[in-house]
Amino acid sequence: MSEAEIKSLEAQFDAKIANDQKIEPKDWMPEKYRKTHIRQISQHAHSEIVGMLPEGNWITRAPSLRRKAALLAKVQDEAGHGLYLYSACETLGITREELYDQLHSGAAKYSSIFNYPTLTWADMGAIGWLVDGAAIINQVPLCSTSYGPYARAMVRVCKEESFHQRQGYEIMLSLCNGTDEQKEMAQDALNRWWWPSLMMLGPEDKDSVHTEQSMKWKLKRKTNDELRQQFIDQTVPQADILGLTIPDPDLKWNDEKGTYDFGAINWDEFWQVVKGHGPLNKKRLDDRRNAWNEGKWVRDAAMAYAEKQAQRKTEAATAV
């Protein structure tokens, strides 16, 4: 294809997206669009999968059968989210094995928040409330993103997320209505998860490299700073209902702007965790690799079984 032809295809492509038309797997797309989408969708899928680990840590120690059933269902949903997203990503011409390889080799990223430890039961409450809460804010705009398979996966994901946040908040509520010790546990969890949750919404706009292009492709509808402000504004009143204190002395309502002002975020910590030096980066990847390697015999057995069944079928057919 000549350069002029590609230019005209690109112009048509941009116009299509600007008109809110969707791009589907077999449509022509610029190479950069394909690559960017593979990167973002796979990162998103990896985050769902690695995100099961911090909560999986508490399934066997949930304080009641009700809590255990809910947590189990939530973690199972996250596995589902990972699967929807991997499938969407594969429509761009990359295999599942390649995607897993990228995760297991450390080449691909996942959300840095999952590199923090879950020390107490209250962390299950704080994660559902804050981490799923921040995820929802990120994900809702993606339901109308330009790539069809990604948008459809996000619609399914968003339908399921609201239960995640509500079950987390309910855990916090019970702890805050419990003994002093239980309430302290809830406050401690909020103290540890608050700042990583704010970081989860991404670097500040002035340091964010992809924003403009991502806006054009509707991979982003709002900037990181806008999303963060939205998260803070909706979460502070929720903390008030719990009777908990947001661990930010600079947090205060700004009447003029109609939003909360908040303190400086420790971006050094964020970049340290992104670069692999968070509290549990190594353990998370080791756990993923072990799960993959130790599950190999199961995948091999399933494949051998399928082949044997198919063979029996053809033998039975020819014997007649």
Added chain:
Amino acid sequence: MSKEIPLWEVFIRSKNGLEHRHCGSLHAEDAEMAMNNARDVYTRRNEGVSIWVVESKNITASSPEHSSELFEPATDKVYRHPTFYELPDELKHM
């Protein structure tokens, strides 16, 4: 393992009276395992009363490059639509 686990397309009928609709895809070694996985991945909240799984390689899809020759011939056949026919306003029940 050298062999890739096959890809399947999943179609769900959400309730009797409605058609099966494509809802996504998954990997499974054979049809039976694809069916079990589809139940777990796509119907955790009563989303369906019936599931079809079809191995993706068995689907023949039209290509966007042929869209015009396939679909354009229908665009100038306005006489296939009821609004093409000019009838008096006082005509009822038609």
